[in-house]
Amino acid sequence: MGGTRVCKNEWEKIREQKFEKALRGVSTVCVSGYLLKKVIEHKVEEEQNTVFIPNGVDTELFKKLARNINTISYSSVDFNTLKA
Numbered sequence: 001m002g003g004t005r006v007c008k009n010e011w012e013k014i015r016e017q018k019f020e021k022a023l024r025g026v027s028t029v030c031v032s033g034y035l036l037k038k039v040i041e042h043k044v045e046e047e048q049n050t051v052f053i054p055n056g057v058d059t060e061l062f063k064k065l066a067r068n069i070n071t072i073s074y075s076s077v078d079f080n081t082l083k084a
Contacts (some may be wrong), residue, residue, distance in 0.1 A: 020044075027051055
């Protein structure tokens, strides 16, 4: 049983390495400076193939609503008509 597990783990490792090799040179988008630093530090991708987008959301258009969650009344909601 142990030998089968070792073989399976090696196969998964080889498969993962093939996928990583296939993705080399493809642009990698990092949404934080920390991620950018770690991608380069751990040699996941070369620096020239990384793109840093600090905030992909227009914060002028999408603002947090100031509301008190305790004031929402669930008694008026018909949960049978809501779609998942």
